[in-house]
Amino acid sequence: MKLRKASALAAAVLALSLTATACGSNDDDEGSGGGGSGDGDSLTIGIKFDQPGLGLKTPEGDYTGFDVDVATYIAGKLGVSPENIEWVEAPSAERENLLKRGDVDFIVASYSITDERKEQVSFAGPYFMAHQDLLMRAGEGVSNPDEINDLTLCSVTGSTSAQHVHDDFAPDAQLQEFGTYSECLTGLESGAVDALTTDDSILAGYAAQEQNQGKFELAGLELSDEPYGVGIPHGDTELQEQINDAIREMEEDGSWQEAIERNFGPANYEAEEAPEITETS
Amino acid sequence: MFDFLDLDEYDLFGAFWTTIQLTFFAGVGSLIWGTVLAAMRVSPVPVMRAFGTAYVNIFRNIPLTLIIVFCSIGLGQTLRVTMFTDGSVDPTNYRLAILGFVVYTSAFVCEALRSGINTVPVGQAEAARALGLSFSQVLRLIVLPQAFRSVIAPLANILIALTKNTTVASAIGVAEAAALMSEMIENEAQLIPIALLFALGFIILTLPTGLLLGWVAKRMAVKR
Structure with a gap:
């Protein structure tokens, strides 16, 4: 008896989830159709x-x-x-x-x-x-791109910005790579790295976060076009x-x-x- | 299909060489530290037994990524541990990653070895004690040589797991295979062929390891 109840429940759950997925895929189809034609509703x-x-x-x-x-x-x-x-x-x-x-x-x-x-x-x-730029502790900006070679930079593993550092503008700079930019901010705050480098739009987003306001500044260098x-x-x-x-x-x-x-x-x-x-x- | 593979631009073999190096140093380190831990866990001193048990239960149950990221952010960036380097970023991260792998993997080595110790009949240790050998002599001359021979296969499993675990080092920027993989995916925008290529690379590394050590395990097994 118990077993039968359980299997009935399982069947119900299965049926429900099947209808749910069916609905989901329907919505998706409408969505992609709508994207093309412009009159869809999602x-x-x-x-x-x-x-x-x-x-x-x-x-x-x-x-x-x-x-x-x-x-x-x-x-x-x-x-x-x-x-x-x-x-x-x-x-x-x-x-x-x-x-x-x-x-x-x-x-x-x-x-x-x-x-x-x-x-x-x-x-x-x-x-x-x-543009690729540097985010540095407030008051520590660099004036010209040559000075970047003396800094310890931080960026995300494998990202375009990390590759630009070694390949283009600062071959001698030390580069710390992490999985996310937030991890770089820890090092930037403690002084273990001098700058976080990636697109200025991303950096501006971090600098504008409530907990970071006033701590960090953009260096304002345009190191690449993205x-x-x-x-x-x-x-x-x-x-x-x-x-x-x-x-x-x-x-x-x-x-x-x-x-x-x-x-x-x-x-x-x-x-x-x-x-x-x-x-x- | 593999036209993205420009070996001048991407140092594929260099990246896998770093993976091999990480595996080697972390493997040697965790074999040594794991043996010490196993000796602690079977020792007659309660404090050492308690330490060994606590260590294994703590580090076996923490995700490896957490240990590796803590090594870099906690030890490296905040406490400024440089691991006997001049403080430059790349070698420091490399050594911190090895430290993290040793800390984690040795817990598994310890447990594998302890199961090997349990396969040695207790009468042998008792007989050795009766002959007047000390605890460390019993362990060194009688128990461990037999224990090691019976745990080669589980240790090979741990080594293979370690080889694949080294990809976690890319989370702190060590330039091994997984770091190169994310770089190539970023540039070439071809996730699946690149992922397949690296999967193949790891199979080429781990398959012979498993076969070789499986053969060794068979040859060295203690016939009882």
Whole structure:
């Protein structure tokens, strides 16, 4: 008797979960269809969940950051209201696969446009021009890039920024690599490293965090150009045009500047003008 | 499929060589420290037994990533332990990573070895004691030589696990295989072929280890 109850329960759970997954996949299909045609009612968008200032999931379950604002604006122009957006985490190494499998409609996740990536996915935009920079303890800035060679830098293992240090601008600098930028901040605070280096947008996000305000400053060196694009499935020119139009409008009606000030304002970070759209079909 | 593999740009063999080195030094270190711990756990001194038990139960149950990251952030960055280097970043991290691997792996070596000690009939140790040998002589001359011979296979398991565990060192920036893998994925945007390549690399390292040590284990087994 007990056994029968248990198996009935298990069957019920199984049936429920099956219907739930069926619903889920239906939604996804509608979402990706909507992304293309612009009249769908939901979208699945990939963002970073752990990057203050760009894409951050708050403990309350909200999403904040510049990438989130841009994505919400684009979705609005595609006819999708913010509450119908499903946010999906897009870690750096996963971004191409998420687009190829169709798990997301597009990705707004500090995604630099590079030639290697363009072989796998397409881009719209860029919507933002980031530069590699240094985050240092307040009052310790460097005046010229040659001085970087004497510093101990910190960045994320394998990241483009970490490779730039050795390959380009500071071959003699010591480089500490960690899994996340937050771990670098511990060393920066204790003095074990002199600077955290990556895109200035990411650094500004950390400097603007409440617990870090006033402790750290950007050095203001433009060590590289990182054009952030919106990642879309390879060859989807229709979606590319729609997103490009949305980005242009966002820049024209002032919401772009507003989003910059809201997300990077506390870091005293002066973003340059919005970049020209380069990714057209 | 493997057209992303530009050996001038990516030092694939150098990265795997670092993996091998990490495995070697951590393996030797944990074999020594693990043997000492096992000796403590079977010793007649209660304090030593308690220490050995506590050590094994603590470090066997902490995730390795946590130990490695603590070695770097806690010991390296905060307490400024330099591990007898000049304080430059790369060699310090390298040695701190080995320290972390030894601390973690020796708990497993100790337990494997203790099970080997239990296979030696207690009458042998009693007979040795009756002949007037001290505890350390009994352990060194009678028990451990037989114990080691019976635990080669489990120790090989631990060595293989250690080889794969060394990928955790990339979390603190040691330039081994996993660090190169994340670099290549970042640049080439081809997750699956690159992951397959590194999986293959690790199989090439661990498969012969397992086969060789399996053969040795068979040859050395104590026939009773």
